[in-house]
Amino acid sequence: MVPQRVSLLAQTVDSLRSGIAHRQWIDYLPPERVLCEQMKISRSTLRRAIAKIEEEGLVDAGGSGKRRQILKCPYLDNTAKPTAAHGTKSIVWLTLRAFSEMPSINLRLIAQLQSRLLPHDCSLNVVRVPEKVLQHPDELMKEWLTSFGGDVWILHQMPSEVQRWFYRNQPTACIVGTRSEGVDLASVEVDSAAALQHAVAMLGRHGHQHITLIRQAQHMVGEDQLEQLLYELCAESGKEADVLACSAQSDMLPGEFEKKFSRASAWRSTALICSVPSVALFALTWLQRQQIQVPEQVSIILLRSQPILSYTSPRMAHYMVNEERAVTQILPRLLDLLKSQVCTTSHINLIPDYVAGETVGPARS
Template structure:
């Protein structure tokens, strides 16, 4: 890596080096994000921005656009001459066959709405989500997939931060990780869990179990915070006990054994995943326990097969058409650079009360 000389101003020197790197083919259509480029040149962000202003004024790079990296205008086509691909990528740690039913429905609806607007939706599921530093693989991924924007689903912090650093057009389908300002869309899990906690308190429940996977997702953190606020706040505060699914075979039954072996076990469970409904009901059936006589149950999720269960499950649900329409409107605005600022859109799911909660 060439060192900066000391005879000219640092922004001018940095601009000269970036030109050399472009001419040598180190950068192609796009410059790296500011953080990456500043580290590569071993300079501060203010110095780099001065260099970018010089390059822009000389026509080497395109003007800055929110959510996008700087395009290289010389040599090659200027940014405003490049053709759009009319493709949107859906980046997910899960392959299509691993999608839960609700996500399959949403994915199909989004794909259909995009097709009607002349866009294709492509699922991208690379093996990089376990990496602490996925930058190199992400760079290769972005090079291989020519798309107008990215939908990020269940992407961990390193992936979200990389997309933000590269200023790529993206929408987080879920909650953003801390310090990430990429536009996002999700259901308001803080509001839903707060409402569920209040509902259970009205039925006399003060010891609540939260059945939750052992993964670091911002939406799950919001769920826990909302429930804790509802149960532990106000007069006669109660307690929240986390029943954690470690992701191993038999993990949920073992966690339930521990929770209900406590001196003061939970009187109600809030499930954050639909599969936990089956885990819980089969575990209770083995012990000749019944819902809601022995335990009340609320689901912060919905699947169509709930309709075949008795008693009916109190649950929270948003219409897939509503979510899919919001996703498409936001991602197309992002792809066309009309969404200038970070936007967080949270949809409040509706509560459908069933027969799975009783008064105590």
């Protein structure tokens, strides 16, 4: 199945949501003329996008020629310790990040889930797992969880050790992210492998014969599989493959890139596929500072999504899953777990859509 492109309207709505969530604009949206120039869109597209976020309660109704007032974002205010009213079922979203640091695409997903769970008398709260609990789940997880009283747990991009602990001790859990091998919990996963297959095939059609995957050095669930898949895909199609495993620490990235790409011979690679948004953004900036043109000399594709990608120059080609699609798959699994503590549909892959951007072009001769 070939991922479909996301419409310009959907991208515009996403950009507006992201700007509001990240306090890019204070109190009011900029004038329509300014937004149209910034986003390179027509006024009709902008007005349709504003109408959409108006329906979501992010801006007021406004009027002809009136700037839209930004209303309070519901998904930025859930910072209190989780509590549930008497008789209300409690679902706890466990995350590696503080709520205030979560990408806006995740915040919107949480907000939609909260809204869809209300008719079922369910609360959804977000909790960051402390580092010491992540490192020692067998010793600390059980006691730590008791303070939240969750009926069902959502494991968002949790490491293998945490997933295995829940599988052994607390099976009323749903994984949102890549499921570890041997963990038979309900899960909803964005199919990064499908995105990688599509990216390699597309780059091949553009004449790219040497492709580098830039991934995180940490053994995150799914990263090792992507690396192996790249080698297999390139071997099957007669291409060369390479991998750069980067640290998650931003201050170490420059040295790692210099070490990998400082020699001219390293630039046999004409295409980079990045698995992490922060690394993709750094790669784009680093290449531009080295006066390496994107996409004329090197193409870049990101396997995941981040709203800020709409503002890069050139705009980053990437893959994304609409949060509504994700909610549609996550919700029934949560309700199954609440009702019977068993999920009848265990695992599903969501095929991401391809957003073309401006960072992919023909391989240099």
